[in-house]
Amino acid sequence: MNLRLYALNLLFVVLAFATVAQEKPFSTFYYQRASLFEKLPVDSTDIIFLGNSITNGAEWNELFPDKHVKNRGISGDRTTGLYDRLNAILPGQPKKIFLLIGINDLQHGASVDSVVHGIIRIAERVKTESPNTTLFIQSILPVNDQFGKFPNHTNKGPEIIEINKHIKRYCLENKLTFIDLYKYFKNKDDEKMNPEYTNDGLHLMGDGYLIWIKVVQDYIETKKERR
Template sequence: MENTIVILRLKHLKFLLIASLSLNLFAAIFFAKKLYVKYNASIETIEKKSDTTTTYWLKRNQLFEVLPKDKNTIVFLGNSLTQHFELAELFKNLNIRNRGINGDVIPAVIKRLSPITESCPKKIFIEIGINDLGRGAPKDTVIKNYEKLLERLQTECGSTRLFVQSIFPVANKSKTMAEYCSPKLNADIKFINQHLKEYSSLHDITFLDFHDSFVTDGELNPKFSVDGVHLTGEAYLLWTELLKPYVND
């Protein structure tokens, strides 16, 4: 009788242990998912709302203003895709300066050119435009603003070699970046890229058409992004290889 009671108690304890472990595991998974969603939402908020009046933009721009100026450098100018690019490490070049700001748009980039044009670096690589489109700017407006950006750089830094990188494709749909991801947006991106290519050829600017290297079936290859816009590590490695001939030249 006592053995039966002991066995029943052991089975009961085993059941409680399994139940407790299951609940803890469920809680951990739930918390991790909640944290992931919260983190992604914070990135998305920056992408949607960042402009020249936000604390985030002002802090990063202020940093750029006080950093040492050096004409013997290579500057990468852009939005979050550029900011998240570990340039110096991937190119093994400490003369590369990352001047990307999450959520940046072309008009905001124009406003923060002075710290760059003060020194006029050897090369400037530009990657910008997707946030303008994602926030509803017409493609003609994006083109007009892009031309203003390039005109100012050429006026103030005539000896600097300019490299315009094609705007990256996006996914045709996305749960977290819906307004950035659609077939129409991809069509606008291709239209703008074609115009930038033609403009560059007429103004002694090098246009780097990397767009198709990241596309499959007319949209951003899923293996290159987790949300339809931002790039994975594999995408950055490919981007690095495509850039090497121009950075190292």
Template sequence: MKRIALLIAFVSVVCAATSQTPAYDTTFRPNNYALKVEQFKSYPHSTSDIVFLGNSITANVEWRELLDMPNIKNRGISGDISFGVLERLDEVINGKPAKVFVLIGINDISRNIPDEMIVANYRKIISRIRQGSPETKIYFHTLLPVNNEFTQFKNHYNKDEHIAFLNSSLQAIAKETNITLIDLHPILMDANGKLDKKYTIDGLHINAEGYKKWAAVLKGSGVLK
């Protein structure tokens, strides 16, 4: 009876530990993922291209018009995660672009993908671009803050610790790999550490003023030259 009791206790502990570990799925792809990838592959490529790579925050603006640069290519897919970026990265690499600007990770966080796994994917993105297109300059953006005073994207709010961890990791990766890091997080943040309401429509995505602020950062830093 004592052995049975110990076994039951052990199983209970294991079950409890398992139930506390959020489930995650690295194979998730947005509904329009395949269509967008095929479209990207069908477009012309040039070694003068400047590629903006990421999720909806990248996809939601016309970068060519915002920055008045016809050689910019938008490779954002709404809802994408870092695993999705890795899966479609060859399309970017094969074009041998002049520059790649990456912003990815907030959807990974919302889907409970472990922080360390996301960081590993950042390193893989950098490594693969460097192996496949050594002349391409690589730029990463830090993750933007979010604002939980909105209600539309509850899985993305209240994840400040995860955002801070990834941004800190990106700082370290940038130093180790000699890529350029563009720190957007504090620029779009209010006094309470949240995404400033004047820059957002829903506490996650940014509005026209947010993109103008982002564009000003890029232009002011000289990274587009």
């Protein structure tokens, strides 16, 4: 009888942990940073850089001083996590959003179609809930496997190219601005990220962020919506 009771208690504990795991699909860092963003205001003068670790890694307010630029990147974020935290952004009706997301979805085994759907889902929500926000969808950056790091990210070169192609088409069809960062970061002779801009094949060094700034400068400074 005691053994049966022990087994039942153990089963309840296992089920409880499984439920918690299901309810917390993202990293502890995700929830730490997302909870901070929920406390920070967003208003109609703000320009939001929204994405994963590649966005998270920049000091956007220093790279664009006096432009109301705010960093809303979270390392490891995916399209589903980013979609969920739009709740802390869209009510403020920001002036502009620069979106870059998708590589971590691939690392977790998502298909090209799934990533494209996730990005479009985010874009459609922005258009619906914050119609005065100018949305800029940035291409996923190239990767480079020569560093031997992040192998489940840096082996996704062909998938990245396909996603960028589909998202560019979506933007053209829906009169949104697609910013092709990819071409500025790839090698001249192949599709790998230029090692001058990275030290792990995935994330950017300082020079990489300066390239990014040059590419998006006009979109920050003006109301230009198409290139």
